[in-house]
Amino acid sequence: MIMKMNKQLYSLGLVMCFAFAKAYSQQFTETLLSREQAVELMLENNYGIKIAKNTTEIAENNAGILNSGYLPSLQGTASASYDDTDSTTDFDGALDASGVPRTNIEINDAETRQYNAGIALNYTLFDGLGRLYNYKRLKEQYSLSKLDARATVENTTLQLMSVYLEISRITENLRVFEQTLEISKKREERAQYQFEYGQVNKLEVLNARVDINTDSVNVLNTRQQLRNSKRDLNLLLNRDLTSDFKVDTTIVLQNLLKVDSYLEKVSENNIRLLQSASTLQISDYDIKTSKALLLPNIGLSGSYGWNQTDSPSSAFFPATTRTSGSLRVGATLTWDIFDGGRSITGLRNAKIAFKNEEFFKKQVEQEVGRDIANAKGNYTNALAIYRMQQQNVLTNNSNFERTEEQFKLGQVSSIEFRQAQVNLLNAKTIENLAKYDAKLAEYQLLQLAGQLLNIPL
Template sequence: MKHKVIYSLIALVYLAFAKAYAQQPDASLLTREQAVELMLENNYGIQIARNSEIIAENNTSILNSGYLPSLQGTAGASIDENDSKTDFNGALDGNGVPRDDIEINNAQTTQYNAGLSLNYTLFDGLGRLYNFKRLKEQYQLSQLQARSTIETTTVQLMSVYLEIARLTENEKIFQENLQISKQREQRAQYQFDYGQVNKLEVLNARVDINADSINLLNARQQLRNTKRDLNLLLNRDLNQQYVVDTTVTFQNILVIDSFLEKVKQNNVSLLQAESTLQISDYDIKTTKALLLPRIGLSGSYGWNQSENPPTAFFPSTTRTSANIAVGANLTWDIFDGGSSLNNLRNAKIAYKNEALFKSQLEQEVARDIANAKGNYENALAIYKMQEQNVLTNDDNFNRTQEQFKIGQVSSVEFRQAQLNLLNAVTIKNLAKYDAKLAEYQLLQLVGQILNMPL
């Protein structure tokens, strides 16, 4: 009787702890679409990629093209103050009288000047034209890089989201499994009280309750940790509470097959390689422009004013002048030591490397898509098999449970049927979400992850 009281107290303490441990604030549903919206708005990596895109867009402005003239203005002023003394050394004036010394103090000379200088490159071998095209292509590349970041982050987000959905379903399964074990323990206790079974049956049932309780606690802790991982991706409070949608709908395989025909037009990695190749082509043309002459126009306007103090021989004067100059110039680096030719050779080799990289990438993408499609089809097949396996184990468990109630099977056989069903359901959940993740990965490779419903 003493042991019975102790076991009852332990059970009550555990139930109270489990209830407190599982207690959570009210949580709202976070759909996949809402998660993606929050990711696009808050994720640090995406914000950085978009800022880089804005910088590349700014670089395509006419202000960065080299097509506008340069205008420079200058202005200045100066004041000189001098003291002077003129000694005539006894020289006589017109009346035969020795000349007096002339002393001038604080004589100021003031000068002002202002000017405008205009320069314009009329022709530079088309270098600025191809450089401007290069900047536009660089902007297109930055857009593709931002898209690549968004696609990769979306798949990462969905991976964590699906893991939360799997753990959510597992928590429910472990909870139901624990309830079955408690009912078995209660039944064994009644049978022991009436002398139908020995104490070992009760103890075995309690051992299984303890194992099922640990599984449930671990599942809940994993669920909390994974929810924090998702909150981190969404850049919000790590302890934000929510529930996820566990519904999974697979895309029509025929629709996915249709995307395979347009991989070169949609795969972001291939599009980036094509853009990089085009930039290398513009680099060659820009380098060639250095071998051609450059023609420029220039113009200037200047204004000067000088206020001079009186001297021993002249009165104070003010002098003002203005000038306008217009000119043209031609510059041609006929031979610059060979650096331009060397740069041109290197630019052509860089272009060949980019072409080789693109060809290699095309093969790699084709391989990745073939693997991803095979993984997806295999995952779907496994999921369907696991669904059938769950039905078989569920039927087996129900039959075993009925036989256990009438004493035709032992508690060991009942427990084995219970564990078989538990494993079958958890494996089916894993197969379901693995198949959905494989679908997301395939959609990313064919460039449609952002265009299809999640």
Template structure:
């Protein structure tokens, strides 16, 4: 009876485990994961904003080709009191000393307004090359954003396929647990009828406990990895979902085409080429300091003066309108060597970019060769693991039949079961390792964002 009680307790506990794991959730397809990542991922959103800044910088409003128009205006007010004495002068009309003239609170008002227009006709081609530099900077920002998206996609599928691997392992461990539970039941009946020893029952119960622990640990890893994926997608951390466990590999002929075009599409090489162009423009912008600057200027102004009466003149109001235009030329014949220094430094920067290009080309070639080797190796491992599963499945089924007939011990049966578990989980790991290796190779060839997942 004590054995039956243990069996029933084990059944009840693992029935709860199986029920909790059987609740289905909405499937998160690869396409939906990509869409959510592109829309919500924090790194991609920041990269998108960086592109917008570069786009604003390359616009005509930041080019220096537009004129400047400045409006100005002002008003002044003055109040003054004065007293004018004539120091003994005689008024010819009365023959008496001339009286002092006193003026109180005499108001003087002045108003002005004007428009000043300035336009640079020629600045030694500095703004021309700077405008082209800003456009190339925008292209570089797009390439940097593309690199961010590629890295995020690789991160996404690394986590997505880890969820898939753990999900498949969970199913394997659930099946294993079910078989172990049946073994406990069978061993219990055999013990009751004297066909087995208590040791076999205890061994079966130990195996159930180990299988349950493996299942619990795998489920916890799965929950944690799903949270990692929800962070990438900017989903609620506890949002539940299932993933697609089907993996398709790119045909070899297509992959060979991608490899041939890798030098034209690799994002690191493209960024280096863009940086070279920017460095070349920096030299030309610096050289513009050797040439003169020619500009146009124009102005329109209005002034009004309201003067109070004085001792000798009556008050008056004067309005003045002015219109002026001019051409100016400035030529900095020597600026203390600043332009010469800037040109030299810009040439050194270009030389550094050339050196960096040679280094980057070598590194990319190495990375592609390593990634291709890893991919081929992991594909071969996956094929071997597939065959290994078939072999261990046959071995397990035969061992199961012989165990039921009492021809092998429980230890031998358990070993066949463990071998099958390892073969199936290793096959899952090999499958997703090969797919991740393929994605890494596609990133290096510049095709990661051009394929259908």
């Protein structure tokens, strides 16, 4: 009787434990989050990508005609002034024509008003082609900014897929651990019945319960890993960290021949190679812009001015209004024949910087070549390991099925049965790891080939 009560309490404890874990893990409605949907959310919400887009927009504004220097400058001016004057004219006893001393003339509140308005136009006709190459430089910087944004998207996508694959791997591992736990529970139940009928000793029951505890811990730890990884993905997607979801565990690996066809066009698509080429072109424009400082500048200017002055009457003159307008057109030529050597120094430094960019470009080409060779080797190796692990699972599964049959017939011990069970468990989890490692290696290779954003994920 006591033995039955212990069994019931033990079973009740397990049920409550897993009911709690299951309720906690499914406290939110799970919806399927596909890889494509994850990428869409990333492109829409990720902070790093938003910053990259804004930086590209700034570069686009800088490369516009309004920032090119090709448009003239137009300046308008206007002013007005007011003067209120009181004056007294004293003739110091001077006589008029009749011989009578002249009377002092006093004028109060004499108002003078003056109005001016003008407009000036200036245009650089020739500046040694510096403006042209600076404009081209801004255009190339805009192209480089787009490449930088693409690099940000590629890196974030690879990071996203890495976390997504980790969630998929843990999800499949959880299924394996749960299946193993169910087998252990059935084994414990069978051992309990056998013990009650005197077919086995108490040790068989205790061993089964120990294995149940081990499998239960594996399930609980895996569920916690799954929750943590989902929070990592939600962080990348910039959404509520508690959002729950399911992932697609289907893995389709690319054909090696197709991957090789992508690698043939690495020079046209690899982001680092494109960035280094763009940076080298910008450095070339810097040289040409520096050369422009050694040439003269020719500018055109024109202005129109209007002026009106309202003068009050004075002791000798009546009130007047004077209006005038002026038009001026001119051309200027300036040439810094020698500016202390600053232009020459700048040109020399620009040429040295260009050489450095050439060296950097060659270095990047070597590094990309090495990275691709390593990535392809990692990918082919991962594929080979995955195929071997698939075969290993088949072998261990067959071994477990035979051991299970013999265990039911009493031909093998519980220790041998447990060892076959653990071997199968390890084989399946290692196969899952090999499968998702191979897919991640494929993504890394495709990123180096410049095709990560161009293929179905």
